[in-house]
Amino acid sequence: MNPSYYAVIMAGGVGSRFWPGSREEKPKQFLDMLGTGKSLLRMTFERLLPLIKADHIFVLTHDKYRDLVAEHLPEIDHSQILGEPSRNNTAPCIAYAALKIKDLDPNATFVVAPSDHVILKEETFRENLATALQFASTHDALCTLGITPVRPDTGYGYIHYGEAAQGTVHKVLEFREKPDLETARQYLESGDYLWNAGIFVWSAKAVIQALETHSPQLMAVFSTALNGVWNTSQETTWLQQWYPTTPNISIDYAIMEKASNVYTIPADIGWSDLGTWASLHSERQSPDSGNVIDGNQILALDVTNCLIRAPHDKLLVIKDLDNYIIVDEGDVLLVWPKEKEQEIKNILATVRNTFGDAWL
């Protein structure tokens, strides 16, 4: 295990499309969305452990989720939980993590990994990640794992990649915004495009250099902290004062779309961002009924293509439903047609206005 490998798990998201599973007080990454007995965050952490020491794994989250992170990852120290005082998108928090890690180890190379995705082929993921870490630790390179697309999805950004630079590492030609369906079909057919899954690998030095070059405004805020603040008791004070003033920009916009030293490794790793109940459903559908059932006592009679979740001590008896989401989260029950799940997010405003904040 390379002693200069680090990881930053991004765990600040809210995932409101998974309501009522996901709540403001307990978002998606803290839930056992797959019925494995482990939260998505926990699975992300364990997926990294064969390559990166537990005490080199940082978790970036919102201040209010610090305790939840500690609960899910008891192996890590509180100092490894980096709490943002405000939600300012990915560029500021990656910059913060990079500065902190570089302060610990000037030769550090680290992976940025979302905490709320599913990766079914963990071995392949680690092979690709090892390649990326090795390449990034020896080159001035901004690397990303690009997901081999399996459908013309219009919900993701795409990575247009060129020739191999070394082994399976390819030069990136350009990043493309979410396409329309026709364009997405062309991307899929060409074989030259990958999904941008937000998995990045770089040396602390390279990413800081890129941020300074392409996002000087952002780095100007961090320049107020350059002398010996990181990994000391002054860090929190600095963050409280300055972090909220950083510009709200994504890491893609801040550096990936602008830099010329961007590389990708095409990765066929059984990836899903579990963006919606339907995507969770499609990951786990039973071949006979088309159902996905999470719960210990669920009697589903003439029930097909449904996603059913219930607390482990609850009995559900359900008859004659097709293509519904039925999620019982103890204090909330949702029964909703699957094909209208985009509307779930909108209904939350109605819930808030009618019944108050308690259920969000």
Place this chain on the structure above:
Amino acid sequence: MNPSYYAVIMAGGVGSRFWPGSREEKPKQFLDMLGTGKSLLRMTFERLLPLIKADHIFVLTHDKYRDLVAEHLPEIDHSQILGEPSRNNTAPCIAYAALKIKDLDPNATFVVAPSDHVILKEETFRENLATALQFASTHDALCTLGITPVRPDTGYGYIHYGEAAQGTVHKVLEFREKPDLETARQYLESGDYLWNAGIFVWSAKAVIQALETHSPQLMAVFSTALNGVWNTSQETTWLQQWYPTTPNISIDYAIMEKASNVYTIPADIGWSDLGTWASLHSERQSPDSGNVIDGNQILALDVTNCLIRAPHDKLLVIKDLDNYIIVDEGDVLLVWPKEKEQEIKNILATVRNTFGDAWL
């Protein structure tokens, strides 16, 4: 208030068609089926209070429901809760209550009232009941309130009645078993038939006399207890030993279908036996959506003709359902098409075999 008026509320039933609302440990009569904040038993008790003193109201129930009865009717003394050691149908328990009440007051007249029915027109009910009590206290008569039928229902027994004997009190010509639909239609058209709702009024003397005449086998069991057992500490001992040996017969079969001194008062009292979820539904349906909704936070979008019940502290968000029963009882959730509700009773065996007794 006539000091010799008494009541016997029958509260031993199980009501398994209302599962999961109704359970073996807490049957229908202990539930707030109408969303009024009061159980059906409590409503039955309060309905009688203007005519009968609280300390003259007895509740017949199974031994295991004694505490529940006491909880719902804190006004009554434990000695007014008559626990059957076994479920032996209505004739034995009415015989027991009659003997006990006659021992307290040889001139007693009492009403037998089911605990799990709904009566919407309470004033009319009390007028009819007052008439029946008055008539029964002054005649050797077995009276019953007969419900004016509002549809050709094949689920009830019918009372064929003749000319008025006194005011609204009519002589009963005969009791008829549950009819087929064609016969039920004829009954309804003729205007000479009433539903048998199991509401009886008689003097203790008259009903004991009728039982001795028409059910000597049953009364032979009680003859072992004739000397000073009732309302003493020996009563329970006697019951434990002898009650389970009484024959399992209904009061209709034991006396009403055989005696000649049977009278009825046609009663248009907004009665429902709430036999099923659908009947509960038809009592309370909202005119616009056709829904019946019990719960504090229920958001029903494009939901019609559904019956929805939830704990008061639960949020339900439901979309696009028609004609379903959705009952969340905390530990059990039922989602079931309303037109198949007769099958709910059968599913309980599957629940028991698959998941054990805990949810019944």
